[in-house]
Structure formats: structure tokens, C-alpha cells
Amino acid sequence: MVAIAAILFTSCKKDDDTINSAEAAGKATISMDAVVGTNDFALNTNFTANGKTWNFTQLRYWVSNVILVNAAGVEYMVPNSFYLMEENTAVVTNSNFTYPAGKRENIQLTDIPAGDYTAIKFSVGVSEKYNNNLSLQAGELSQLNGMTNVSWMWATSYIFSSLKGTVNDGTTTKTIAVETGLNTNLKSVTLSLPQALHISSAKESTISLSADVAKITDGVDIMATPTIGASQAAEMTAVAGNYSSKVFTVKSVR
Amino acid sequence: MSAAYVKARFVLLALLLSTLSCKKERVNNLNLDQLHPEKLAVPGNFPAATDDPDNPLTKEGIELGRLLFYDTRLSGNNQLSCASCHHQNIAFSDATVLSNIGVSGKILPRHTPALINLAWATSGLFWDGGSTNLESQAFGPLTSADEMGQNLSELEFELKQVPDYQKRFKLVFGSEINSASVVKALAQFQRTLISGDSKYDQYIRKEAGANLTDQEKEGLSLVDSKCRNCHAGELFTDDRFHNNGIDADFSNDSFEGLYQGRYRISYNLEDLGKFKTPTLRNVLLTAPYMHDGRFSKLEDVLEHYNSGVKVSGTTDPTLLPTVGKRGILLTAKDKNAILAFLASLTDNTFIQNKKLSNPYHD
Structure with missing residues (x-):
């Protein structure tokens, strides 16, 4: 499907070239640099944020429906855009088949129509059609990486995001497991770029974002609710809202 | 090595293996070269059943689903199949209040539902409708530690050891064996569990x-x-x-x-x-x-x-x-x-x- 789209697109581009001498489609990297406040995010490292000491063992979230908006307001939707961003240790399973430790902060986009882009949009989570049917394949969607229903008991769907570790408020240490999911919690992020980004075949562009992990549980009493899952509907909605409006900011574009 | 030679060798191997497997299985005499679209045998007094465009029924897909439904390879301990809790002679139920035959041995909190006329069950599976379709539903019992307790990567690995499965998945889904195709095949078979001749x-x-x-x-x-x-x-x-x-x-x-x-x-x-x-x-x-x-x-x-x-x-x-x-x-x-x-x-x-x-x- 991607190949077909690419071929179609390429052929359109050629027509444009002959008529308008327009530029060829370009590549871009979207970097989502995990941070805790002003510090770079790392696993098994103590961070102080919101008056507490945090130590994380896992950060994972699905990014989907990536859209680039040009200066005229025209949206280019990246086809099959499902990406699993993560920083985690190996996922323990009931078997010799484990999901390996990994760090992934970059998304590589190709065949972006040449133009001046002023905003980026994406969703944190998996859109309803795919969330409702785990047998549909698109992008990086997979049932094999521990980001599906197992911890959800019987609501068979994707886990949109997962943050695990511990938090200490000076007196008590709690193990945290903060997850989002369910169709109602699919939230989109819209970020304006500080200046228009020209994308074309002439250079490889980069959109650098920060993902502030300290903002994920903003406004949630994490000591009272250290586990956020399907049963903690209000807290889950709050976390999904944080991903939408607080976690991501633009660092730079070039 | 020429392509023709490879192909000839593959066909020979496939023939050999299918002959071997046919000794054990009643599913045979299949022409495994092409797919045959299948319609559900809807009883005359039933409402129409809607096809799932993302998983269209084929004769070969249904038969593959049947093989999988009864295959203990699907469980983590390779001792349980779907049929372990869904017995045909009692309408695919299990005559047990709350089963404890899962891999963990724990008593399940809910009673095994009977599998009857699932092609019409369009408002969600499970007692609370927590799964939107048969395909997704299968991942529940497959992966639950208290049921079949299967790691999906291990499932793919184990099924790939069976040449007959490799051939059938290739034909039905045009791809290597993967867990998405496993649940699609299971769903195809389960849609044929039609009871309308009482x-x-x-x-x-x-x-x-x-x-x-x-x-x-x-x-x-x-x-x-x-x-x-x-x-x-x-x-x-x-x-x-x-x-x-x-x-x-x-x-x-x-x-x-x-x-x-x-x-x-x-x-x-x-x-x-x-x-x-x-x-x-x-x-x-x-x-x-x-x-x-x-x-x-x-x-x-x-x-x-x-x-x-x-x-x-x-x-x-x-x-x-x-x-x-x-x-x-x-x-x-x-x-x-x-x-x-x-x-x-x-x-x-x-x-x-x-x-x-x-x-x-x-």
C-alpha cells in the first residue's frame, strides 16, 4: 500500500515537474526527545519533578495519524502512520520470546510533498478502526510488543501509552503504572512550528519535539492513584489530556 | 539453482508433507492452489449475515481456522486448544461453572460461553462485549495467563515449524504465518458455527x-x-x-x-x-x-x-x-x-x- 501510494505520488510529481518545474518530494525526521523538565530522560535514573523523586523503567506510546500542515492550511496526512515510540528495558513474558530493550525517538518520513509547513498534528494512541480490530495491520501496529490487551483483561484493544517506574514523595515510595487506552481517550496533538519549515528533496528536514515525561501525570494525585488503567477512568482521561496539550512542545525545526 | 528447480522441489516437498498430514487429518482433498470464496449457510428462517470485508470467508480459510481451533499448539503449555473449553457435543460449551483448566490453573471469574451463531454477534463478544469482533476476541483467551497462556511470538514460531500450516497460511492470507492471520482464520471457522436445524x-x-x-x-x-x-x-x-x-x-x-x-x-x-x-x-x-x-x-x-x-x-x-x-x-x-x-x-x-x-x- 505504501509502495502504491509512493508510486502514485511520484508519478503525480513528475507531471508537476514538467508543468510547473516544482520541487521534488522531500524527507523529514520527527524527533520526539523524551525529557523530564530540563533533563534528558533516562531509565533507572532519579529525577526530581513536581516535588517528588521519580525513577522510570518504561516509557512507550503509539504515535499515529501524523499530519503536516502547510502555510495555506492544506494538510498532508502520512499514510499508514503508526509508530511505537519507546524507551524500555526488555519486556518480560511467560516465554523465551521476549520483547527486547530499546530506545526509539525518531520517525522517518519520506515522500512529503515539497512546500512550506507551519504545523504538525498527530495522535497519541490508535484510531478506532484499528483499536477495535487487532487483526488489521498497518504501519508498525503489532500484537507482539506488549502494547495490546493483556493487562486490560477482556477489553481487546491497544494500550495507547505506558509509563512505569517508581515515585517517592519524601516519605513513601509507590510503584507507578500509568496507562491510557480506549477509543474515547484517543487525543490529537497540534503544534505550530516556530517558523515555516521548507521541505523538499534539496535537503533532509528535522522537526525536533520535546516529550516532557513530568507532564504526563500533571494534575493527577499520583501517590493516591499510582496505577492508572481501565478502572481509573477519570485519571486516564486526565493523562490522555496531558499527552494532548502539555507533554509535547517544539524545540526547533531545520 | 534455477527457479524452476526450486519450485519443483517445493511442490514435491509440499506433496510429500500433505500426504503425511492427511493420514491424521480429515481435512483433505483440498486443492491448495487457489482460494474459493465461501458464503455462510444461512438457515431460511434466519436474518442475513453480513460479511466482514476485512476478513472475507474462504473455504480454505475456514478449514485452516478449524485446524487451529482444535490445535493444542495454540496454548503456552501445548496441552489446550480452543476446543478444550468449547466442546461440540454440548454446543461448544464446557458444562463447568467456572473453569480452572487454564495454564495457570486458576479458577476463571466467568463462565465459558457457548459458541453458537457468532456470525450474528455484532455488538461485541464476551459477557460484557469487551471485544468488538471475533478476530480481536481470540487474543483474549490465547494470551490470558489463566486460559491458554500463549506468547504470540512463540505461537508464530511453533506454527512455522509445521509445513502444512506454512502452505495454508500462504494460500489463505498470502503471507508468512503471523498472529493476525491466526485470529482471522479462527474467526472464519467460528462464523460457520451455525445452529439452525432444530x-x-x-x-x-x-x-x-x-x-x-x-x-x-x-x-x-x-x-x-x-x-x-x-x-x-x-x-x-x-x-x-x-x-x-x-x-x-x-x-x-x-x-x-x-x-x-x-x-x-x-x-x-x-x-x-x-x-x-x-x-x-x-x-x-x-x-x-x-x-x-x-x-x-x-x-x-x-x-x-x-x-x-x-x-x-x-x-x-x-x-x-x-x-x-x-x-x-x-x-x-x-x-x-x-x-x-x-x-x-x-x-x-x-x-x-x-x-x-x-x-x-x-
Whole structure:
């Protein structure tokens, strides 16, 4: 499907070239640099944020429906855009088949129509059609990486995001497991770029974002609710809202 | 090495392997070169079934699903198949209140549902509808530590060791074996679990020689007037969720709301204590009853509706107190007639259908 789209697109581009001498489609990297406040995010490292000491063992979230908006307001939707961003240790399973430790902060986009882009949009989570049917394949969607229903008991769907570790408020240490999911919690992020980004075949562009992990549980009493899952509907909605409006900011574009 | 040589060698290998496997399996004589689209055999008195465009039925896909349904490779300990809890001779139920035969040995919190006419179950699977379609549903029991406890990567690895499976997946889905295709094949087979040839069906379709006794007809009339709000239509289920008054307190939110019914999926307070309506078809075979298997006999179920309905904010309105007494008033004679009618919903063709039986047994 991607190949077909690419071929179609390429052929359109050629027509444009002959008529308008327009530029060829370009590549871009979207970097989502995990941070805790002003510090770079790392696993098994103590961070102080919101008056507490945090130590994380896992950060994972699905990014989907990536859209680039040009200066005229025209949206280019990246086809099959499902990406699993993560920083985690190996996922323990009931078997010799484990999901390996990994760090992934970059998304590589190709065949972006040449133009001046002023905003980026994406969703944190998996859109309803795919969330409702785990047998549909698109992008990086997979049932094999521990980001599906197992911890959800019987609501068979994707886990949109997962943050695990511990938090200490000076007196008590709690193990945290903060997850989002369910169709109602699919939230989109819209970020304006500080200046228009020209994308074309002439250079490889980069959109650098920060993902502030300290903002994920903003406004949630994490000591009272250290586990956020399907049963903690209000807290889950709050976390999904944080991903939408607080976690991501633009660092730079070039 | 020429491509033709490789192909010839592959065909020879495939022939050899298919010959070997055919000794064990009743699924044979298949032309494994091409796919044959299949339509569900919808009984004349049933509503139309809708095809799933994302997983179109094929003869070969259904047969692959059947092989998988009965294959113990699907479980983590390689001792359980789907059929371990869904026995054909009792309409794909398990005659157990709460099963503990899963990999962990723990007692499951809910009763195994019977698998009947699932092609029409479009408002969600499981007692609370937590899975939107048969494909996704399969991942639940497959991966649950208390059921088949299978790691999906391990499942793919194990199935890839079987050349016959490699060939079948390639043909049906045009790809390597993967877990998405496993659940698609299982769903195709499960959509063929159609029960519509009971004595009642033959009567209602006016088939030659088919009739119900006077008592069975009286039972049908009672069911029509008292039970059809939930057990609706020719499927004898409305495929919806109801609180039928077996409990009044749903404040226990343990196990992520497992005892709260549909509420744990919808988070709508109006869904507290509501569970999926099971079909009345083959109901004499599928004891015990309710989502937790609490009633061992149909007589207990009828007595519940007669005198045992507990009232809470979400109890189905049709079961609420009318004049002085709650529930569905039934005399002893009514109950006997209803039981007689329910027996006419037993479908021996379904439970003996060779196309649905274990392909590994001769």
C-alpha cells in the first residue's frame, strides 16, 4: 500500500515537474526527545519533578495519524502512520520470546510533498478502526510488543501509552503504572512550528519535539492513584489530556 | 539453482508433507492452489449475515481456522486448544461453572460461553462485549495467563515449524504465518458455527413432517409473550446487554470491574450489572447458566425469573414489579411447557456436524 501510494505520488510529481518545474518530494525526521523538565530522560535514573523523586523503567506510546500542515492550511496526512515510540528495558513474558530493550525517538518520513509547513498534528494512541480490530495491520501496529490487551483483561484493544517506574514523595515510595487506552481517550496533538519549515528533496528536514515525561501525570494525585488503567477512568482521561496539550512542545525545526 | 528447480522441489516437498498430514487429518482433498470464496449457510428462517470485508470467508480459510481451533499448539503449555473449553457435543460449551483448566490453573471469574451463531454477534463478544469482533476476541483467551497462556511470538514460531500450516497460511492470507492471520482464520471457522436445524426450525420452516407437540407449542407461545424482550428473533438473543436481576449490588469493582458487567467496557452507569443475552438455542446442552454459571438447572433459571429477580437501578424494566409481584410470573404448568419448547431448540445436526468436528480425530 505504501509502495502504491509512493508510486502514485511520484508519478503525480513528475507531471508537476514538467508543468510547473516544482520541487521534488522531500524527507523529514520527527524527533520526539523524551525529557523530564530540563533533563534528558533516562531509565533507572532519579529525577526530581513536581516535588517528588521519580525513577522510570518504561516509557512507550503509539504515535499515529501524523499530519503536516502547510502555510495555506492544506494538510498532508502520512499514510499508514503508526509508530511505537519507546524507551524500555526488555519486556518480560511467560516465554523465551521476549520483547527486547530499546530506545526509539525518531520517525522517518519520506515522500512529503515539497512546500512550506507551519504545523504538525498527530495522535497519541490508535484510531478506532484499528483499536477495535487487532487483526488489521498497518504501519508498525503489532500484537507482539506488549502494547495490546493483556493487562486490560477482556477489553481487546491497544494500550495507547505506558509509563512505569517508581515515585517517592519524601516519605513513601509507590510503584507507578500509568496507562491510557480506549477509543474515547484517543487525543490529537497540534503544534505550530516556530517558523515555516521548507521541505523538499534539496535537503533532509528535522522537526525536533520535546516529550516532557513530568507532564504526563500533571494534575493527577499520583501517590493516591499510582496505577492508572481501565478502572481509573477519570485519571486516564486526565493523562490522555496531558499527552494532548502539555507533554509535547517544539524545540526547533531545520 | 534455477527457479524452476526450486519450485519443483517445493511442490514435491509440499506433496510429500500433505500426504503425511492427511493420514491424521480429515481435512483433505483440498486443492491448495487457489482460494474459493465461501458464503455462510444461512438457515431460511434466519436474518442475513453480513460479511466482514476485512476478513472475507474462504473455504480454505475456514478449514485452516478449524485446524487451529482444535490445535493444542495454540496454548503456552501445548496441552489446550480452543476446543478444550468449547466442546461440540454440548454446543461448544464446557458444562463447568467456572473453569480452572487454564495454564495457570486458576479458577476463571466467568463462565465459558457457548459458541453458537457468532456470525450474528455484532455488538461485541464476551459477557460484557469487551471485544468488538471475533478476530480481536481470540487474543483474549490465547494470551490470558489463566486460559491458554500463549506468547504470540512463540505461537508464530511453533506454527512455522509445521509445513502444512506454512502452505495454508500462504494460500489463505498470502503471507508468512503471523498472529493476525491466526485470529482471522479462527474467526472464519467460528462464523460457520451455525445452529439452525432444530426441531423448532424445521417446524417454523414448515418442513415436511416437522411439527411441535401441543405442549411445545404452548411453551413457544409463553416464550413469545414473556421472554422475547431479550431472547429475540430467530437467533433467540437480541445480542444486547441486560441486567436480569440476578444481583442488585454491583459495587465490587475488583478485577478491573469484572463483576460490574457492561459498565467495565462502557463506563456508563446505566450499564452496571448488564451482561450479554445468551441464545436459548441448544440451551438444554449448555448448563450451567448465567455469566458466572450460578444456576445448574433450567428449572432454577425459570424460578429466578418467577420469584428471584433482585431490583436495582439498572434492572431490566420488563422484570420489574408489576402488580405486587416482580419478575415473570410462571405457573408449574407454564414452566413445564417452556422446558418442553426449549428442548425443541436442541440442534443435533449442529453438534454432530462433521465439518465442525475435531479434524485430528478419525
